[in-house]
Amino acid sequence: MWRRVASLSHILSPSKSSALHQGICRRTVWEAFTTDIMHPAIGGVASEEKNPLITFVLGGPGSGKGTQCAKIVETFGYKHLSAGDLLRKEISSNSENGAMILDTIKEGKIVPSEMTVKLIQKEIESSDNHKFLIDGFPRCEENRIAFEQIIGMEPNIVLFFDCPEDEMVKRVLSRNEGRVDDNIDTIKKRLKVFAALNLPVIKHYTEKGKVYKINGVGTADEIFKQVHPIFTELFVK
Template sequence: MGTVVEASSKEASGSSLSQKKPKVVFVLGGPGSGKGTQCANIVEHFGYTHLSAGDLLRAEIKSGSENGTMIQNMIKEGKIVPSEVTIKLLEKAILENENDKFLIDGFPRNEENRAAFESVFGDLQTGITPEFVLYFDCPQEEMEKRLLSRNQGREDDNIDTIRKRFKVFLESSLPVIEYYNSKEKVRKIDAAKPVEEVFKTVKALFTPVVDKAAA
């Protein structure tokens, strides 16, 4: 009986998403690459809604729901939260928001995330895939310098932890970037430049062709 309910629920959400046809841009970059700052700029200038996979998981935990408790227990035990759980939260956030343009920040973190996203969003009637992947490329030394200067005193941002996070990013997220690059969907940004210069490059990617011609 549960299977029928699950199937019909998936069908209903699938149908809602295909009707909405959201425009999705994935945002990836190492810790300290400045993607949070740039996402805020894109939201302000181009009216996107910023969805952070990490923030959605934290909000679910804070809500005290059964799902939130399960997520919290998994994190406590050092287990990775299943991709399906994160995707369900993303799907819910997209459907509940009136906007139809979304920046999905820090996702997909790995190949498993990517495959799960495609199996849920890609098997809809219209097939929802990212418009492109915004990749903030920044040298490790620059990211370390930024994180250490802005997070003095925070235990989770000491040099060893930062290097571990960077290593995880290289091992997990680079294969995702390579996958989308093979489909010519990656827009690589030199994130080592000053914030204003970086946004100038980002802005060009989001400005419609018509606006560019008019300018």
């Protein structure tokens, strides 16, 4: 069954310095894009008449979070939001912001956390739904802080899909998606960066009692048996 994370010392490696986290975060957001309870605040989406239900979904590449998001959407009616998808969507819309994002990318720079969060905010505010899965975001403390400042609230819960490195590597390699970075060495580097960046985020929300650790080993249905009661409990509170 699911359980809240009590200690992360055996899951991820010790955290690095804040400066290192921010530097890796900026680089990783770019790499991921190119390769791949609540606290209301004035002006944020939490000030709307009906507060949204926000779930952050975190896990390394190949941890199975995408598959589980699809099951959560189908079973509980959540809207699935991916930061990378939103950036690509904005670029394809030929909007002013989209052009700015594209220019930023062409210049070899990182799309600022603020811009990504505002795209998420736009989706939340324009949706008829009030339940959201934010998949693979925040990637680091910089993302988290930007989200809370702009949106004006914290997530209700955080799902952390914990999966052994060997299993994640095997899954990514078996996808056969034709990505140039789908090789063992590169995948292992991505996993190390994921661990370094996400430790502070997971630790922060663990201290607030919001993190649910999911064993990412097993079939999709077996893993969903751990996920299902979390959302059932959330709706009856």
